[in-house]
Amino acid sequence: MSNYQLSLIMLACISVITVCGVFSMTSLAGMFSLGQAAYMSISAYLTFCLAKYLALPIWLTSVIGIFASGFVALIISLPTLKLRRDYFALLSVAFGQMVSSIVILLGDYTNASIGFSKIPKVEGLVYIILGITVLIVFMVRNLKYSRFGRMCIALKTDEIAARSFGIDVYRLKVKIYVIASMIAAVGGICYGLRNRVISPDAFDWSLSAEMQILLFFGGTNSLTGSVISAAGLKVLPEFLKGVKLFGFDLQSFRTVIYCLLIIVVINFRTKGIMGESELNFAALKRIAKRRSSACSKGGKKK
Amino acid sequence: MTLQLLISGISLGSVYALIAVGFAIVFSILRFSNFAHGGMISACAFIGYFFQASFETPPPFYVTVLFTAVCGVVMALFIDTIAYRRIRKKQAPTLYYFLASITIAILIEQILSVFFGKNLYGYPQIFESTTFYIGSIRFSSIDTLILVVSLVILTVLLFVINKTRIGLAIRAVAIDPATSRLMGINSDVVIITVFAIAGALAGISGVLLGTKYSVYPSLGASMMIKGFIASVIGGLGSLSGAIPAAILLGVVEIFLTYWLGSLATPIVLFGIMLVFLAIRPEGISGKFAKDKV
Numbered sequence: 276m277s278n279y280q281l282s283l284i285m286l287a288c289i290s291v292i293t294v295c296g297v298f299s300m301t302s303l304a305g306m307f308s309l310g311q312a313a314y315m316s317i318s319a320y321l322t323f324c325l326a327k328y329l330a331l332p333i334w335l336t337s338v339i340g341i342f343a344s345g346f347v348a349l350i351i352s353l354p355t356l357k358l359r360r361d362y363f364a365l366l367s368v369a370f371g372q373m374v375s376s377i378v379i380l381l382g383d384y385t386n387a388s389i390g391f392s393k394i395p396k397v398e399g400l401v402y403i404i405l406g407i408t409v410l411i412v413f414m415v416r417n418l419k420y421s422r423f424g425r426m427c428i429a430l431k432t433d434e435i436a437a438r439s440f441g442i443d444v445y446r447l448k449v450k451i452y453v454i455a456s457m458i459a460a461v462g463g464i465c466y467g468l469r470n471r472v473i474s475p476d477a478f479d480w481s482l483s484a485e486m487q488i489l490l491f492f493g494g495t496n497s498l499t500g501s502v503i504s505a506a507g508l509k510v511l512p513e514f515l516k517g518v519k520l521f522g523f524d525l526q527s528f529r530t531v532i533y534c535l536l537i538i539v540v541i542n543f544r545t546k547g548i549m550g551e552s553e554l555n556f557a558a559l560k561r562i563a564k565r566r567s568s569a570c571s572k573g574g575k576k577k
Numbered sequence: 578m579t580l581q582l583l584i585s586g587i588s589l590g591s592v593y594a595l596i597a598v599g600f601a602i603v604f605s606i607l608r609f610s611n612f613a614h615g616g617m618i619s620a621c622a623f624i625g626y627f628f629q630a631s632f633e634t635p636p637p638f639y640v641t642v643l644f645t646a647v648c649g650v651v652m653a654l655f656i657d658t659i660a661y662r663r664i665r666k667k668q669a670p671t672l673y674y675f676l677a678s679i680t681i682a683i684l685i686e687q688i689l690s691v692f693f694g695k696n697l698y699g700y701p702q703i704f705e706s707t708t709f710y711i712g713s714i715r716f717s718s719i720d721t722l723i724l725v726v727s728l729v730i731l732t733v734l735l736f737v738i739n740k741t742r743i744g745l746a747i748r749a750v751a752i753d754p755a756t757s758r759l760m761g762i763n764s765d766v767v768i769i770t771v772f773a774i775a776g777a778l779a780g781i782s783g784v785l786l787g788t789k790y791s792v793y794p795s796l797g798a799s800m801m802i803k804g805f806i807a808s809v810i811g812g813l814g815s816l817s818g819a820i821p822a823a824i825l826l827g828v829v830e831i832f833l834t835y836w837l838g839s840l841a842t843p844i845v846l847f848g849i850m851l852v853f854l855a856i857r858p859e860g861i862s863g864k865f866a867k868d869k870v
Contacts, residue, residue: 307675354855361610361813362854364675365805372802373847380840480798481686484612484679491676527691534684541677542663 281401283513285469287506288408289462290489294505295415295498296458297486302496303424304451305431306360309483310367313374314456315463316478318344320391322464323473324384327393341460348456349449356448368480375475390474394467404465411458416498418454427451491547492537500549508533580714582831588720590827591727592785596804597811597819598734599778605751605814606771607665609674613656614779615801616685620652621645621783622792623689626698635701642726645780653776654769656681665768682798689794698792723785730781731820734774738816743770751814803830806850812860822861 293311300306322340326333355366379387386392397403418424429437430444438444467473493504512529540548552558596618603611625645629635660677704718738744749757750767758764779797786800807826811818829849833842 307672354851358854358858362809365610365809368802369806369847369850373844376840376843481683484683487676488680530687531684531691534680534687537680538660541673545664545667545669545673
C-alpha cells in the first residue's frame with residue numbers, strides 16, 4: 276500500500292479511538308463534554324516533550340502522558356461533576372481554552388502556536404495504531420456489556436432512579452470521565468505520531484465537537500454505528516479532493532458538507548443512522564431470518 | 578489608571594452581558610446551551626461589516642446596528658426552522674438540541690472561513706479620534722460607545738421581559754412550560770420570540786465586537802466562551818444573574834490582562850470559575866435551574 280493509503284487508515288483509526296472515548300462517556304453515561312480534545316493535547320504534549328527533553332523512551336512517556344491526562348481529568352471532574360450536566364458541558368469548553376493557553380504560555384518548550392515537531396518516527400506505526408484501535412474498541416465494547424456499563428446506562432436514563440437503586444452516581448461519573456479522558460489521551464498520542472507535528476490550534480473545541488458529531492451521526496447508543504461513522508466520515512472527504520462543483524473546490528467545503536448531512540440526520544432520524552442497535556452477527560442473522568420469513572409469507576399470500 | 582481599566586472592564590463586560598443574556602434567554606426556555614449563538618455573532622459581525630462597506634459614505638452607526646439586528650433575527654428564525662423545530666416536535670432529549678446547535682455553530686464558522694477566512698476585516702473608523710478626555714481621565718471612544726449601546730439594549734430587554742405581556746409569557750414558560758400551556762400561553766410563539774430576541778442580541782453584539790476587534794470567522798466562538806462563563810457564574814438561565822456576572826467578568830478580565838498579560842488570563846479565569854462553582858454552585862442569582870422531571 277502507498278503511504279497515502281496508510282495515512283488514511285491511520286486517520287480513520289485515530290478518529291475511531293477518540294470517538295470510542297466519547298462513546299464511553301456520552302452514550303453510556305449521558306455526559307456531554309466539549310473538552311476531550313484538551314486531553315489529547317495534554318497527553319500528546321507531555322509525551323513528546325518528555326521524550327525530547329528528558330530523552331526517555333517514547334512508550335514510557337506515553338504511559339506518563341496517558342496517566343497524567345487521567346489525573347487532570349480526576350482533578351477537573353471532582354468539583355464540576357457535582358453540578359448539572361449543562362454546567363459540565365460549558366465548563367469543558369472553557370477547560371479546552373485553558374489548556375491551549377497553557378500550551379502557548381509554555382512556548383519555550385512547546386514552540387507555542389508554530390507547533391511542536393520534534394516527534395520521533397516510529398517504524399510500522401500503522402500496525403501499532405491498528406492494534407491499539409482494535410484493543411480500545413474491544414475494551415469499550417466490554418465496558419458497555421459489563422455491570423459497570425449497565426450502571427452507566429441506568430445513570431443516563433434516569434439519575435434519580437439510578438441513585439435510588441444504590442448506585443453511587445457521583446463516583447460513577449468521575450470514573451467514566453477519567454476513563455474517557457484516558458482513551459482520548461491515547462488518541463492524542465496517536466495523532467501526534469501520525470502527523471509528526473502538534474499545535475494548540477489542532478486541539479481546539481471544534482475537534483471535540485467533531486467527535487460528538489461523529490458519535491451521534493452513527494447512532495447514539497450504537498458502538499458499531501459510531502465506529503463506522505467515525506472511520507467513514509473522516510476518510511470520505513479525502514475522496515472529494517480535486518472534485519469541482521460549480522467552480523467550487525469541494526475539498527474546502529468538506530466540513531460544510533458533513534455539517535449539512537448531520538443536520539439532515541438530526542431532523543429526519545434523530546437517533547443517528549444506526550439508532551440504538553448494534554451491528555453484529557446475531558443481528559445480521561435476525562435480519563436475514565426476518566427477510567426470508569417475510570418472503571415466505573409474501574409467497575403464501577399469492 | 579485604575580479608573581480607566583475599570584471603565585474599559587465595564588465596557589467589555591457589557592458586551593459579554595449582551596452575549597450572556599442572548600444565551601441565557603434561550604437556556605431559560607428550552608434548557609439547552611445554544612452554541613449556535615457564537616456562530617451567529619460572527620456571521621452578524623460580517624454582515625455589519627459588508628453593510629457598512631457597501632456605502633460610499635458610511636451610514637450612521639445606529640443604522641448598521643439596526644440592520645444587523647434584523648438580519649440576526651432572520652438568521653435565528655431560519656436556524657430554528659432547519660435545526661430545532663423538528664427536534665422540538667419530537668420532544669427529543671436536550672442532548673439533541675446540544676448536538677444540533679454545535680453543528681450549526683461549526684457550519685457557520687466553516688462557511689465564513691471558506692469565503693472570508695484568508696484575511697482580517699476591520700470596521701471603518703467611527704470616530705475622528707480614538708480617545709477623549711473628561712478632566713484628566715482618558716476614555717476610549719469605542720469602549721464608551723459600546724457601553725452606552727449595550728446598556729440601552731439591556732434596559733430595553735429588561736423592560737420587555739419584566740413589563741410586557743410577551744415578557745410575562747416568556748417568564749411563565751421558563752418556570753413551567755406545561756402549566757403555562759394549560760393557562761393558554763402559546764409556547765410556540767414564545768419560543769420563536771425568544772429565538773428572535775437572541776438573534777437580535779447576537780446581531781448587536783456582533784457589530785459591537787466587530788468595531789472593537791477586527792472581524793474573523795472564529796470571533797463569535799471565542800467570545801461565546803466568555804458568555805458561557807458569565808452565565809455559569811450568574812446561574813444558568815437567569816437573566817438577572819447573567820448581567821452582573823458578565824460585567825464582573827469583564828472587569829476581572831481587564832485587570833488580570835493588565836497584571837498578568839493576555840496569555841495567563843484564561844487560565845486564572847478558569848481557576849476562579851472552578852473555585853466559585855465549588856463554593857456557590859447555584860451562581861450569583863441563587864436560582865438553580867432544576868431538571869424538569
